[in-house]
Amino acid sequence: MPYANSPVQQLNDRSREVFRLIVDSYVETGEPVGSRTLSARLSQPLSSATIRAVMADLEAMGLIYAPHTSAGRLPTEAGLRFFVSGLMETGHLDPDDRALIEARCRQSSKDLPAALESTTTLLSGLSRCAGLVFAPKAEAPLKHVEFVALSDERALVVTVSSDGLVENRIISVPRGLPPSVLVEATNYLNAHIVGRTMAEARARIFAELEGHRSEIDVLTKKVVEDGLAVWGGEAGGGALIVRGQANLLQNVHALDELERIRALFEALEAKERMLSLLDIANQAEGVQIFIGSDNPLFEVSGSSLIVAPFRSASEKIVGAIGVVGPTRLNYGRIIPLVDFTAKVLTRLIG
Incomplete structure (x- = not known):
């Protein structure tokens, strides 16, 4: 996971709770949150002045920022990376979601293109974002x-x-x-x-x-x-499936958000750039999370990508599946979704 050293040791329990609430509010609403709102949500009551002092410390550490004067606070990209890598508790996948993913894959049996198409559509619906999958042209004899x-x-x-x-x-x-x-x-x-x-x-x-x-x-x-x-004769290349782009237009709160979504659509249409998705999945084992500028494919749109590889019976990576959307993704839910879906596809192929 491409994260720099986190400031986790520098935060006390109070600072962690304030920061967690700021991130939770951002994921839920996309709006800045102020000290008065935070005061009502804290497990232990704190004065607005104390909360503002904690927020000032968090801002000095580069974890939050004020989008304009006298506004509440939002997490920065660095703050989101820190939250995902250091504070977030990844949720357990709902048994109904597990059963649905497994059933959808079983319906496609050994027909990999059909399985990828169906599973990507399902992943998009479950995450309420855009699901995408990349699989290279078959190289097996x-x-x-x-x-x-x-x-x-x-x-x-x-x-x-x-x-x-x-x-x-x-x-x-x-x-x-x-x-x-x-x-x-x-x-x-x-x-x-x-x-x-x-x-x-x-x-x-x-x-x-x-x-x-x-x-x-x-x-x-x-x-x-x-x-x-029908298989084409060019070297390299591969199949790219993107489903659920319309989900990205839900809950858009401001013109600048709409502009970022438009930039993301343009990136998704640039298939030649998307062919590097498999290289991204090859960089490490398991799920990888790229937030904002972490990801050269989507840095212009300020989007996040959660992606995991799936493998053949010989343990060779044959593709990658994931979710792309705004940085205020529900990471705790989507990470296990992507991870489980990739593992089911690996079992299907094996």
């Missing part, structure tokens, strides 16, 4: 490919990799295509792809087709080419 007719003009291409992942893609086929063509295309691909990655298989098959060394007919050749084309 392929085990099996099959074409399945869906209608007169569509077919399903099913690929199974050596690590057990299943991907389904739909392609268009000529109307009235004989079933024997799909069988021939299936047999041809399986004779060439076993033990090779998709990129290796594409290169080998296209070279053979272009060199006219294949004995398959014209229709089968087209089905094979279209089947390979």
Whole structure:
């Protein structure tokens, strides 16, 4: 977790409680909180003058600030980092949430793209923020490919990799295509792809087709080419899913907040920048929390990112799932949500 040394030893119990209440109020309302409000919420009564003195100390330490003269106080980014790393008590995930996440993943079985789509949507709903997931293009050697007719003009291409992942893609086929063509295309691909990655298989098959060394007919050749084309031929890259952006527009209190959300939307649309999300997840084990300027992807919007990797059966990181939203996230709830979801996906893949 990318946090600098915290001032936890410098805070006494009274200062910690005041600071915790300021953060709690910010997460709840997004508004500055003053000494009079804090006085009513403290476990032990303190005068407004005493509370103001405590707040002055917290401000001198860089943990809180006043957005304008005579205002209450808000936590700074540094203060939020300190709170998350030093004071926050991470909540236990509700059993109903656990059951819902597990059930949603089980519904998708071994179909990883469907599981990622469904789970990201669910995570967005449970967190009331934007859920996102990044998974790289499959690098595991392929085990099996099959074409399945869906209608007169569509077919399903099913690929199974050596690590057990299943991907389904739909392609268009000529109307009235004989079933024997799909069988021939299936047999041809399986004779060439076993033990090779998709990129290796594409290169080998296209070279053979272009060199006219294949004995398959014209229709089968087209089905094979279209089947390979749906995976794309570029190196690197990956699948990015973002769901629940509309959640970020809820509870926007001021024009500057709306502007930050707009900047976040622009960052989410910049897919080429988002491809570094997996690198972020690779930096450490388990859940990582990036608050404001911690995160180069979203520093302009002043947003927070909570992200965790999920792994294959061989313990290789194959993707990352997380939540992005304003810095006043409910960290105590969302951190265990992301952590549990990543672990369920890891079990699904394994």
